[in-house]
Amino acid sequence: MNSPEILDPALHTLRHTFGYPAFRGEQAAIVGHVQGGGDALVLMPTGGGKSLCYQIPSLLREGCGIVVSPLIALMQDQVQALCQLGVRAAFLNSTLEAAEASAIERRLLAGELDLLYVAPERLLNPRCQGLIESSRIALFAIDEAHCVSQWGHDFRPEYRQLTILHERFPNIPRIALTATADAATRAEIIERLALEEARVFVSSFDRPNIRYTVVEKDNPRKQLLKFIRTHHEGDAGIVYCLSRKKVEETATWLRTEGISALPYHAGLDAAVRADHQTRFVRGDGIVMVATVAFGMGIDKPDVRFVAHLDLPKSLEAYYQETGRAGRDGLPSNAWMAYGLQDMVLQREMIEQSQAPDEVKRVERRKLEALLGYSEAPACRREVLLRYFGEESTPCGNCDMCITPPETFDASLPAQQALSTIYRSGQRYGAAHIIDILMGKSVAKITERGHDKLSTFGIGKALPEAQWNSLLRQFVAQGLLGVNEFGGLMLLDACRPVLRGEATFMAKRVRAAAPKAAASVRREMEFESDEARTLWAALRQCRRDLAEEQNVPAYMIFGDATLKQMLEHRPMSLEAMYELSGVGDRKLDAYGMQFLEVVQNHQRKHG
Known part of the structure; x- marks a missing residue:
């Protein structure tokens, strides 16, 4: 199925719609397989380009791709980003008025949609299934597929019923995707979604742009503040805490220290949560302090760090949460402070839960694996990847590699x-x-x-x-x-x-290093003040366009694309088009504005 005849249209779509010159890793094989009508289970890390694996086949196959997505925020972000690319995308969820939902249903029936995002609850509704039966459907994509598994960290019971897609629409290809799944979770996804005949694609779980660091708790708030000020002043980041109370206290304390921090947890009023999420997604340099209620629906590519002030529940949860940093491939940090008391608290939560003994046993094992990762005297990345069944060599980009322990x-x-x-x-x-x-x-x-x-x-x-x-x-x-x-x-x-x-x-x-020896390493470094000035001008141009369009700044162009503008200094639209992330629609919509920024800067600075 991976013949040039099939992949040529895919490459054309990749370049002209999404602005990327080539597929990465397994993307080409996945796209070819699904485009040809095959079912697939895709395990690919956050930031690895999972969405393209169903978006491109949806554009190439006849009909509309139906995407099952668990969170409203994620649907809305992805649809907004696709519309920026000129893709005919929409969503059906509870935020829509009846008239709006009816209009989208009519577009689906008329064949005027390329992609439609729906929540699992809505998809299970007989009315929605009737709508699908009356429409031309290109494929079904089940995003965040680990939600189907009781062993997964984001279990959603509605996902269990998605076998109905196979039963009622046996001839429509299905692609299930997740960023994390150990062997037990993977097996359950296959069983619960009836994907026994599907081809399984497992990409490397490695995120080489993320630096992993674990520190022993010793006044964790001050440790966090030092980490942010040393490496991420003015950057967007997420700080995870175990309790709502700690979220509130930490966010308040960070604000008193001059950090733009907002709290997020399930106990906040829904309107406040929505406002804080919008400010985080659309703003620059906001630090979100949150419980794990925040994150799965966040598609923000320029989160430069994820910090944990408490131990997560498992290595899967840790990997998923830290993976929200650096989705754009630029250098980012995963930083965690923990102590033995964290282990005690997590163990108490397991023992006091109402879960069956078998579930508790699995949760204990997962917690022990996380503690082993935190205390291992070896490369963090090696330990983390080995947990997911992948062997590697020392990475040179974690605390254990940079400063090996004695x-x-x-x-x-x-x-x-x-x-x-x-x-x-x-x-x-x-x-x-x-x-x-x-x-x-x-x-x-x-x-x-x-x-x-x-x-x-x-x-x-x-x-x-x-x-x-x-x-x-x-x-x-x-x-x-x-x-x-x-x-x-x-x-x-x-x-x-x-x-x-x-x-x-x-x-x-390790003995505490003297203050004078503390190294200050910024993630975004500039060769000169002139380069810093151009970077600021490009970001300001992006900010102005985002406000005008009422979209998050990264939907205009991501940091990775701006960085290429900084490095290559394009002086024509043809040169601008050569940059990764610049497709036909975005070149037409925004190319001239950014070109003028570069040209004006070059005239001033020679």
Whole structure:
């Protein structure tokens, strides 16, 4: 199905409609397969170009492509972006008045739409299915397909019923797409959507433009502020927190420190949430502080960082959330601060939930994998990709690669800590165990008689920060477990270390660098003040056009396209057309305005 005859029209559409000169990775094979009538399951990272895999076949096949999308905001953004490209796109959701919905239905019946986005709930409605039966349909695209799985992190029960597409429309090709799915989730997607005959396309999960960093919590708010000011002053970013209260407090605190921050969580009034989301998507340099209620429907390509002030639920959730940074391929950061207490809180949430035991078991395993990622002394990217079944080599672009940790033989400290946990009854948290090891005669220790333990004070040779790190590493390596109350308990895997039959190599805590040594590295660097001036002028031109069109700035041109204008300095419309992201419609609509900015700048600066 991947013959030149099929792919030539696809390449033409890619270049002239979307403005890209060539397909990336598996895109060409996917487009050819679906265009030829085949079903597909596509696993491709955020920013990898999933949307093109169904948008181009929809434009090339006869009829309208029906896209099942779980969030209203995502539909509206994608439809708005497609209309900017001259594509006949629309959506049907609860935000429309009856007359507006009827007009869109008439356009579908008349064959006047290329793409129609619908929510799964609406698609399951008999009226909507009747409408589809009366229309010419090019394909069905099921976006965010992991929502079908109970093991997925965004489970939507309505997705389970989407097998009706296969049953009622067996001759229309279906393409299911997701950015994250482990083996169990992948298998369930195939089963639940009846995609057993579909071709599976798995792209690399690697996002090489994202730098991964994990830091140990030590006044996390100030750590976050330093990170933003050092690397991302004036950039758009997302900060994830576990609770609504923490979201509000963090956003308020960041604003007092001069950062343009907004809160977002399910407890806010719907109008406030919508306003904050619009300001984030359309503005420059807004930092959204949010619970995980925010993000899945955000298509903003120029988010330069994603920060976690609390541990997410799983590596899938972490990957999905961090993947919202750098969708345009430009350098971006994924930064996380965590401590053992985060593990305790997440474990409590699992144990106190009403989920069946099997679900709890899977959630515990996923949480342990995330802790292992956070504590591994190896390349972050290697650990992350291995979780998704992909092997790689050290990336050179994560904190572990840039500043490799020093390791030491921690077998003796491990024996000291394990013995202390055992002798004190395997019921106390990390802080209590460390107080015993450090020999602190505080009330909570003396009242329980723990100052009389033989291990009292035997750990004074190590600093408290190192003990905190060691206990996290013991949990991550499976030597210790954490009960539902946060108490540390011995696991079978600790026996060889406790008996001296195995060594335990641990990461040494890094001493805090002096302030003078802190490096300031901006993600967007300029060769000269002249280049910075042109960049500002291009962004201002984009901002003016976006306000005039009432669309987000990135829908005019993304940062990646502006960066090419900065580098190549096009002096004609023909040269402008050679840039990635400049298609026919956008060249006609905006090419001359940006050309004048470049020409005027060159005249002034020679």
